[in-house]
Amino acid sequence: MNVLAPALLLFVSLTLAASAAPAGPPLHASSLISEIAAAIDGKTKKPKKKRAASSKPAKAPLPKPRPEALAAKPAPATEATPKDGTAEPKPTEASTEPKPEDIAKIPAPVPTPRPDALTVKPPAAEAKKNEEKKAEEKKAEKTEKSGKTEKTAEKPEQTKENPASTKTSEHEMIHAPVPESDTAEFVPLPAPRPKNIKPDYGPHPPPPGLVEAEVPNDPLPDPVCDELEAKGEIEFERLPRIMEGQCGALTPIRLKAFTPKDGPKVTLENPVTTSCQVAGTALGWLTTSVQPAAIKHLGGTIREFRQTGGYECRGRNRDPSAKMSEHGIANALDIGGFERENGVVVPVSDKGEAELGFLNDIRKEACGPFTTVLGPGVAAHEEHFHLDLARRGKDGRTTYCR
DSSP states (O other): OTTHHHHHHHHHHHHHHHHHSOSOSOOOHHHHHHHHHHHHHHHHOOOOOOOOOOSSOOOOOOOOOOOOSSSOOOOOOOOOOOTTSOOOOOOOHHHHSOOHHHHHHSOOOOOOOOOTTTSOOOOHHHHHHHHHHHHHHHHHHHHHHHHHHHHHHHSOOOOOOOHHHHOOOHHHHHSSOOOOOTTOOOOOOOOOOOSOOOOOOTTSOOOTTOOOOOOOSSOOOOHHHHHHHHHTOEEEEEOOOEEETTEEESSEEEEEEEOOTTSOOEEEEEEEEEEHHHHHHHHHHIIIIIHHHHHHHHSSOEEEEESOBOOOOOBGGGOTTSOBOGGGGTOEEEEOEEEETTSOEEETTOOOHHHHHHHHHHHHHHBTTBSEEEOTTSTTOSSSEEEEOOOOTTTSOOOEEO
């Protein structure tokens, strides 16, 4: 029924149209039937079934190519259809790019000339200066050329040499002697340094940074020495200043003997280098303590100091790492024994009753005039007395006696 309904509707519509149409040629039944059959065939055709979606996963779409932002694409050309109706082929991208041969044929742009209004013209004064400079430069060139020609005229003609012989190797050019110029001044070479020079630093070299002053030829003045010379009770010789690293003395003397007015002469076995202050103090100790004690305990006076010592650049107790000794500044005196008038020597280490009494008395009496007194019983002083004038305390007279 569903198939015949549209056919009947088509038949009725055709009959109504035929009745309403104007008079014309009659419609044949065969034509109507063929039209109805064609309509029925079109309606009865079954639609094609869609294929079921495959179970395979769909492929992800590929990303679109990135547009070249910097590349300028040519504007699309309008398609012009020719008169014969055939369309022209579209130009490809390769055809739009210029060929290198065409680029080379393109002429370079010609710069536009600068207007005369913008050009800066030098003033008249500057133009004159420029002309004067040019003229001076030309004169200088002429003079140089004339000088060169004169020099070449003075030189004799050199003989032509074989070009093969003039060629030198690179090694010969590098090691060739430099020719001396006529204008170079002659500088004499320094005298050769003498060999086997030994610095006079004494037993110990001076500390770094110490600048030694020049030793004067004549001894420096000293009022204490002047006073001793005026009294005439000490035989000594003035010496130049001593500078020996950290050691030294400004006004040293070589002490030889004591000649007091109220007593016998007392000599030194070895003349010592010391100071006038030490010599004057020793003279007072000799006259007030040594000779009276010798008469009391030994029955006679002393005529010589034995095993004496004075200036020596060294540390205390001869220790290089110890503090500087007073001997290093000529401010000390060492005595190892006393020779009597009869020639008998009393050493400092003597243990005899009379001798020991004598030695103890003079040792006690030395403490005061001398600020330091050391002897037997003290390390490194078992065989001599050490007497010096080291300054201690506020007034410099604090004593150290052992």
